[in-house]
Amino acid sequence: MSRNGQGPGRGPADGQGPVRRHDAPPQDTAILVGHFVLPRGASFSAHVHQVHQLLCTARGLLRVRTERGVWLLPPSRALWIPAEVPHTTESAGDAVMLGAYVDPASCPGIDWPEPTVVAVTPLLRALVDHLIRTDLVPEARARAEAVLLDELRPLQVASVSVTVPDDPRARAVAEALRRDPADGRSLAEWGRTAGAGARTLARLFAAETGLGFGQWRERLRMQCAMPHLAAGLPLEAVARRVGYASASSFAAAFHRVVGVTPRAYFPASARGGPGQTPAESRHAAPPR
Structure with a gap:
């Protein structure tokens, strides 16, 4: 994934299909941040990552679906999606999605097995914005990555998913x-x-x-x-x-x-x- 808007795989696609694997290419950083401009109704069909994903939005509302539920994310909330968890993402309006892709080896202390909502504090937002830069020296990037991981605060927020009856x-x-x-x-x-x-x-x-x-x-x-x-x-x-x-x-x-x-x-x-x-x-x- 590059930092100029092109994400893992093919990017936004309408409709549902088989689960796709969106593997991030080799990188020399623990956290890679990308951004995606999503017009109303745009979506990423079902896919998985080999790395953890911290998903949030700079503007608008995102809807994330997994087998465990549905989460709607305003700019004040992010969702930690563990590696290998199939999910779909769609915009519930014009949105700017930010995705931080995290090497599991860099965060052994974060062992959340299920998607977990976290608070987007001003510091966390600033760190995500900071790490999208391409001119950081390795030492500065490593320091910012470590602080970002320390700033993750799980929230006890329930999914709002509902199942539609078959009858x-x-x-x-x-x-x-x-x-x-x-x-x-x-x-x-x-x-x-x-x-x-x-x-x-x-x-x-x-x-x-x-x-x-x-x-x-x-x-x-x-x-x-x-x-x-x-x-x-x-x-x-x-x-x-x-x-x-x-x-x-x-x-x-x-x-x-x-x-x-x-x-x-x-x-x-x-x-x-x-x-x-x-x-x-x-x-x-x-x-x-």
Whole structure:
């Protein structure tokens, strides 16, 4: 991978396919940083790396999928993806993705077996920006790499993934709620349009998603809320869009599902708005 925007493998590609291996070429550094300009909807199809990846964004919202769940990453959060873990990455809006590719031999103390969310502190952001430079002498680069690894702080943040049921009756309900998460109909009311009773739908959701219907809908609402939060919409507006009567009830549900409050996950300094962030203005380059 080069540092001018060309990443491992073929770069952004739409659609899903077989898992591809994106091996980084030999390098004389422990951490190699690349950047990728991703227009809305662009994606990297399923792939693995032979090295660890610290994935974050200078602007916009990224959606990362693995077998273990789905994570949505604003600029305030990054995801540590262990080597050999298959994943897909897509932009939930215009985004600038930053990827730090880490040689496993350089970080024996980081043995996280699963994808792990970390806080993007001002220092971590500055180090990622610093390591994208090509003019660092080896000693300076090694010092910055060591500090970056020391700065990784795991967060207890849950995935917001939801499984869509296979049964066509439950699937119809799930797809309708994905289109309009604010729809507050009960299972009995849904049953009149889905062709199944409330008990049957409840059983199908539990058996095919691993969640009760109420839990499933709540998690879906949090997933649908995240792009709005990243765009900087007021909490009250986001709450109404996903089916909550007040900002406080939405914030309580978000904390219950995700593990932190909306404002903790999307700090004001990381929420969207017009213009480029400093990191984006330095790194933006046309995709290849």
